[in-house]
Structure formats: C-alpha cells, structure tokens
Amino acid sequence: MKRLLMRWEVVLLLILVAELALFGAINPRFLRPSSLLFGTSDFVQVGIVAVPLTLVIIAGGIDVSFGSTVGLAAITFGIANFFGLPLPLALAVGFGTGALAGCLNATIIRLTRLQPLVVTLGSLYMFAGAATVLSGVVGANGYEGIGGFPEAFTGLGYARILGLPMPLFVFLCFAALLLILLHLTRFGRLVFQIGQNESAARHSGMPVFRVQLITYVLTGLAAALAGVLLSAYFGSARVDLGSATLLPAITAAVLGGASIYGGQGSVLGTIIATFIIGYLQQGLQMSGVPSQVSSALSGALLVLVVALRHGTALLRDFVPVRPRRA
Amino acid sequence: MLDRIARDRVATLLVVTIAVFLLVGAVAPGFLSARTATSVWSSGLVLMLVALGIFPVILTRNIDVSGGSILGLSAVTLGLMLNAGHPLWFSLGGALGAGMLAGAANGALVAGLGVPSIVATLGTLGLFRGVMLIATNGEWIEELPEALKALGAKSIGGLSVMGIVTALVICLVWLFLRSRRGRWVMVVGDNREAARHLGLPVKRVVFLSFVWGGAMYALAGITFAAQIGFVPNQAGSGIELRAIAALVLGGVSLLGGVGTVAGTVIGVIFFTAIDTSLVFLKIPAYWNDLIGGAMLLIVLLIDGRLRIALEARDRAARYRRSSHKTDAAEDQGGAA
Numbered sequence: 001m002k003r004l005l006m007r008w009e010v011v012l013l014l015i016l017v018a019e020l021a022l023f024g025a026i027n028p029r030f031l032r033p034s035s036l037l038f039g040t041s042d043f044v045q046v047g048i049v050a051v052p053l054t055l056v057i058i059a060g061g062i063d064v065s066f067g068s069t070v071g072l073a074a075i076t077f078g079i080a081n082f083f084g085l086p087l088p089l090a091l092a093v094g095f096g097t098g099a100l101a102g103c104l105n106a107t108i109i110r111l112t113r114l115q116p117l118v119v120t121l122g123s124l125y126m127f128a129g130a131a132t133v134l135s136g137v138v139g140a141n142g143y144e145g146i147g148g149f150p151e152a153f154t155g156l157g158y159a160r161i162l163g164l165p166m167p168l169f170v171f172l173c174f175a176a177l178l179l180i181l182l183h184l185t186r187f188g189r190l191v192f193q194i195g196q197n198e199s200a201a202r203h204s205g206m207p208v209f210r211v212q213l214i215t216y217v218l219t220g221l222a223a224a225l226a227g228v229l230l231s232a233y234f235g236s237a238r239v240d241l242g243s244a245t246l247l248p249a250i251t252a253a254v255l256g257g258a259s260i261y262g263g264q265g266s267v268l269g270t271i272i273a274t275f276i277i278g279y280l281q282q283g284l285q286m287s288g289v290p291s292q293v294s295s296a297l298s299g300a301l302l303v304l305v306v307a308l309r310h311g312t313a314l315l316r317d318f319v320p321v322r323p324r325r326a
Numbered sequence: 327m328l329d330r331i332a333r334d335r336v337a338t339l340l341v342v343t344i345a346v347f348l349l350v351g352a353v354a355p356g357f358l359s360a361r362t363a364t365s366v367w368s369s370g371l372v373l374m375l376v377a378l379g380i381f382p383v384i385l386t387r388n389i390d391v392s393g394g395s396i397l398g399l400s401a402v403t404l405g406l407m408l409n410a411g412h413p414l415w416f417s418l419g420g421a422l423g424a425g426m427l428a429g430a431a432n433g434a435l436v437a438g439l440g441v442p443s444i445v446a447t448l449g450t451l452g453l454f455r456g457v458m459l460i461a462t463n464g465e466w467i468e469e470l471p472e473a474l475k476a477l478g479a480k481s482i483g484g485l486s487v488m489g490i491v492t493a494l495v496i497c498l499v500w501l502f503l504r505s506r507r508g509r510w511v512m513v514v515g516d517n518r519e520a521a522r523h524l525g526l527p528v529k530r531v532v533f534l535s536f537v538w539g540g541a542m543y544a545l546a547g548i549t550f551a552a553q554i555g556f557v558p559n560q561a562g563s564g565i566e567l568r569a570i571a572a573l574v575l576g577g578v579s580l581l582g583g584v585g586t587v588a589g590t591v592i593g594v595i596f597f598t599a600i601d602t603s604l605v606f607l608k609i610p611a612y613w614n615d616l617i618g619g620a621m622l623l624i625v626l627l628i629d630g631r632l633r634i635a636l637e638a639r640d641r642a643a644r645y646r647r648s649s650h651k652t653d654a655a656e657d658q659g660g661a662a
Contacts, residue, residue, distance in 0.1 A: 062444075108626070111627060115581065117444075122626060129615030129618070247451065296457055299451065300452075300453050307446075
C-alpha cells in the first residue's frame with residue numbers, strides 16, 4: 001500500500017486535483033463539466049505527441065523534431081487533399097509522412113551513432129523547411145495554410161463520441177494503447193531495458209535498433225495524428241501547427257516522470273502531466289491572467305517540480321553511508 | 327586524406343565554407359567582395375554571441391536552451407531602462423546584469439540542485455520569456471535612442487562597435503581555454519568524476535559556465551536591439567537551437583570536453599553564409615530552413631560514418647600489431 005501511495009503518479013494526481021480545486025475556487029465556471037471536457041480540445045495534441053515521446057525518452061533517446069513533423073504531415077495531407085485524392089488516401093499520405101520522418105530520425109541516429117538531440121535538431125529544421133517549401137508549391141503562403149477540406153472532415157474536429165469530444169477520445173484511446181504496449185508487453189520491457197543500459201541490451205542480443213526505430217516511428221505517427229486533428233479543428237493545414245506543442249510535450253513527458261537519461265518513466269504519468277499543463281493554461285486564462293504570465297508560470301512549474309524531485313533525492317544523499325569495514 | 331578530414335573537423339568545414347563562397351561567387355558575380363564579408367559578419371553577430379555563450383556550457387557536458395529567452399529578457403531590460411531615461415552605460419550594465427542573473431538561476435538549478443540541464447533550461451526558457459512579456463505587457467519596445475543604434479551601425483573599418491566587441495570576446499574565449507583554469511572546463515566535461523578526484527571545483531565551474539552564458543546572451547540581446555532599433559516580443563526565440571546546430575557543425579561534442587573556438591566561429595559563419603548566399607542567388611527565403619537543416623544532417627552523416635570507419639581501422643591496426651607480437655613471441659619460444 002505504501003509503495004502504491006509513494007508513486008510519482010499519485011503525487012501528480014494530487015497536484016492535478018489541487019489545481020482544479022484552486023481554479024474552481026477562483027472561478028466556479030471553470031469546474032463546469034462542459035468547459036472541462038471541451039477545453040481539452042485546445043491541448044490534447046500535446047498529450048498525443050508526449051505519450052510516444054515518453055517511450056523514446058525511456059529507450060534512451062530524445063526527439064525534438066516532432067515540433068515540425070506535425071506541420072509537415074498536416075501539409076502533405078492538405079496537399080494530397082488539394083490535388084483531389086479521396087480522404088482515406090490523403091490521410092494515408094499524412095500518416096506515411098509522419099512514419100517516414102520517424103524512420104529517417106532513427107536511421108540517421110543509428111548510422112552516425114550521434115546523440116539523438118543533435119540529429120533530431122537537424123531534422124527539426126529540415127522538416128519545418130520542407131513543410132514551408134511544400135506549402136509554397138501549392139501557393140499557400142504564410143499563415144493562411146491549406147484549406148478546402150470536405151465538410152465531413154472539418155466536422156470531425158467538433159464531433160462527439162460517447163459524449164466525449166473527438167480529439168479527447170482519440171487521445172485517450174491512443175494513450176491507452178501505448179500504456180498497454182509499454183507496461184504490459186515484451187516490447188515494453190525491451191524499451192526499459194535498452195534505456196537502462198544500451199550496451200548490455202545489445203550484448204544480450206536484444207533488437208536494440210528495431211525497438212528504438214519503433215519508438216521514433218510511433219512519435220512520427222503521433223505527430224501526424226496531431227497534425228490531422230489540428231487541421232480538422234482549425235479547418236486548415238498550416239506549417240506552424242506543431243511549434244506550440246514542442247516545449248509543452250517535452251515538459252509533460254519529464255513532469256510525468258520520464259528520466260532524461262533513459263530507463264525510467266510512465267505513460268500514465270505523462271497523461272496526468274498533460275492535463276496538469278493544459279488545465280493550468282486554461283485555468284489561468286479563465287481567472288483573467290494574461291497569457292504571457294501563464295507561460296511564465298508553466299515554465300516555473302516545470303522547474304519547481306523537477307527541482308523538488310531532485311532536491312529530495314539530494315537530501316537523501318546527505319544521510320552518510322559509511323563503508324563497512326571487516 | 328580520410329584521416330585529415332575526420333581528425334580535423336575545423337579544416338574540413340573551412341574548406342567547405344570557402345567552396346560554398348567560391349561556388350556562389352561563380353554563379354552570382356559581385357558576391358565575392360569585402361562588403362559581403364562584413365555583411366556576413368554583422369548579420370551573424372547575434373548568432374555568434376549566443377553560440378559563444380552556449381559553448382562553455384556544452385564543454386562541461388551540459389546544455390542551455392534558454393539562450394533565446396535570456397536574450398529577449400536582457401534586450402527588454404535595456405530598452406525599458408533607456409526609455410525610462412537612464413544613461414546608456416547604466417542601461418547596458420543593467421542588461422548585462424539581467425543576463426548574468428538569469429544565467430546564475432540556470433547555474434544554481436543545474437549545479438546546486440542537480441537538475442538535468444536540458445530540463446532545467448527548458449523550464450527557464452518558458453519562465454524568462456514570461457518574465458519578459460510581463461515586463462513589457464506584451465508590447466514591443468520602440469523608439470530606442472540613436473546612441474544605442476550607433477553601437478550596431480558600421481563605424482570603424484566597416485565594422486560596428488558590437489562587431490569589434492564580438493571579435494574581442496572570441497579572442498578572450500580562445501585565450502581563456504588555453505589557460506590553466508580554462509582547461510578545467512574541458513576536464514569537467516570530459517570526465518566529471520576524475521575532475522572531482524583531482525580536486526577541481528566541479529560545481530563552481532558548471533555554475534560559472536552558465537553565468538558566462540547569461541552574459542553572452544545579454545551581449546547578443548544588446549546587439550540585437552542596436553541592430554534593428556526595437557525589441558519585438560519574440561526577440562531571440564529559436565536562436566538557441568540554431569546556435570547549438572552551428573556548434574555541432576563546428577565539431578563541438580554534446581558529450582562534453584571536445585570543441586574549439588575556431589570550430590565555433592566557422593560553424594556560425596557557415597550558417598550565416600548559407601543564408602546570405604540564398605539572398606544573393608535570389609532563392610526565396612522559405613528555402614533557408616530546408617537547405618540549412620539538410621546541410622547539417624548531411625555533414626553529421628558523413629562525419630559520423632567517417633569517424634566510425636576510422637575507429638574500425640585503428641582497432642584493426644592495433645589488433646594486427648598485438649597479434650603480430652604474440653606470433654613473434656611464440657616463434658621465439660619455439661626456437662628456445
């Protein structure tokens with residue numbers, strides 16, 4: 001029981017409850033079920049990329065390129081639609097782009113054996129550049145983006161499934177899928193093992209590259225999913241759709257308990273952290289705090305929580321451990 | 327040949343940069359001139375200063391992604407102090423102070439509390455940007471005095487005051503890294519435990535490298551404000567990633583302890599040269615990121631493969647030598 005209560009996810013859940021209670025006290029309208037539910041449409045895309053990103057981080061990598069993969073996949077999807085491809089085919093083009101982007105990242109990391117941060121930083125630029133160039137090709141410049149989606153598609157952004165808004169429903173399904181994949185399957189154990197000690201994993205014959213490849217491809221696919229959802233929500237595909245998800249998604253993964261050094265983390269933690277970050281932004285807005293202050297506060301929150309975690313670990317080190325002498 | 331390319335990253339990059347210049351010069355006449363050189367230098371100044379700030383941090387095996395926000399924060403400090411009527415030297419001091427304070431906050435988190443540097447600076451990236459926006463109420467700072475703009479304008483020999491300051495900073499970093507204490511930075515990044523056992527003040531070195539970073543971002547912020555004459559809200563956002571990319575291109579290892587000032591400078595010039603060349607070749611600006619990103623990935627790919635090939639060859643050579651020795655020893659044993 002104590003082990004269960006001492007888990008990081010429980011702490012996160014308490015933070016979330018405290019946050020909701022606080023904002024509810026400031027502005028009772030915040031706690032209305034409909035505003036809580038439909039407010040999620042503004043931030044679930046952060047969670048959609050943060051969850052597979054958690055897997056990448058646990059496996060010892062990091063991916064920052066998803067910030068532009070979101071836009072790139074949305075643009076290729078929009079272009080496919082622009083040239084009159086049927087919707088399923090256009091969706092396939094979008095998701096294919098995402099998967100290809102992840103594949104490219106993993107392959108270059110493997111080939112060069114460089115730190116993933118460096119490689120994905122390069123692809124962050126390249127994908128953003130590719131998206132800009134591609135949207136220039138069809139003559140959609142700047143911030144208008146590529147529109148002209150069928151009604152059936154843009155309606156999806158506001159549809160409801162089982163009483164839940166569609167983006168939230170998609171996020172919960174996707175997160176549940178990855179939760180099972182990470183915590184209940186052989187593949188999940190491999191992810192943790194590789195993150196703990198990559199050399200040991202390689203020497204004991206585990207398919208290190210294949211597992212890492214899958215984590216990056218999943219992130220690419222999730223970025224494409226976020227891109228498609230956002231295009232439906234806004235009614236147009238834009239290059240900069242994903243740039244606002246980059247930092248919050250990494251924050252969500254780290255806040256959720258993923259260790260940047262690999263080998264540690266949980267999908268559930270990331271999910272709760274996504275809600276903490278999302279509701280923090282919305283709660284602050286509804287309490288009349290200007291958006292610039294809320295960005296400072298969410299940065300401060302990340303620093304505070306992580307400093308707290310490391311601070312307590314540091315305190316533990318102060319207890320002297322003397323080597324026993326025989 | 328293979329040896330030289332892989333071992334001397336800076337020389338390779340220099341050759342590639344010169345090749346790019348010559349190639350563009352051949353296509354677009356009038357590109358190869360002193361004016362292009364000074365314009366590359368002055369348009370790369372902000373990036374150069376940010377890169378010089380991150381450089382020692384990366385040498386200690388940490389990373390700092392809050393550079394863009396600190397740049398914005400100190401530019402805003404400068405602008406607000408100037409518009410409140412303070413003299414220029416005092417405002418410049420205030421901007422530098424704000425930058426160093428922000429750097430000290432990063433340093434305290436990383437060196438003091440032991441928070442992983444990427445996480446800590448990601449947090450402060452949002453925090454400092456927010457503080458900056460609170461200070462300005464989300465409005466741009468305009469109508470900066472002429473005295474500040476003069477710092478960014480060309481004055482002596484086609485260079486601006488800030489251009490000369492940057493050149494001095496480059497010399498300073500170069501001299502410092504050759505000094506006894508400068509080596510400490512390398513040692514801490516190369517092997518933290520060994521540095522601790524040698525009795526080096528590891529935490530102080532890390533802390534001070536972040537403070538140095540803050541000071542350099544502040545200088546970059548001053549340059550930024552002087553060059554464009556106003557401070558927009560998004561001043562400096564995203565520049566930290568460009569700077570890190572330039573550093574990596576220049577052969578600075580994110581694993582710490584490896585990197586040269588020359589590499590840093592050439593990495594930045596290479597990136598700026600590409601941007602300038604695209605303007606000369608009349609290629610639309612939206613190609614910049616694609617070409618820059620693709621170049622970076624290609625350089626990384628070639629460099630990585632070369633290094634791996636070279637390591638394999640070295641290992642094979644070592645193995646041949648050692649097996650040869652044991653063969654000889656056995657022969658001797660047989661004769662006796």
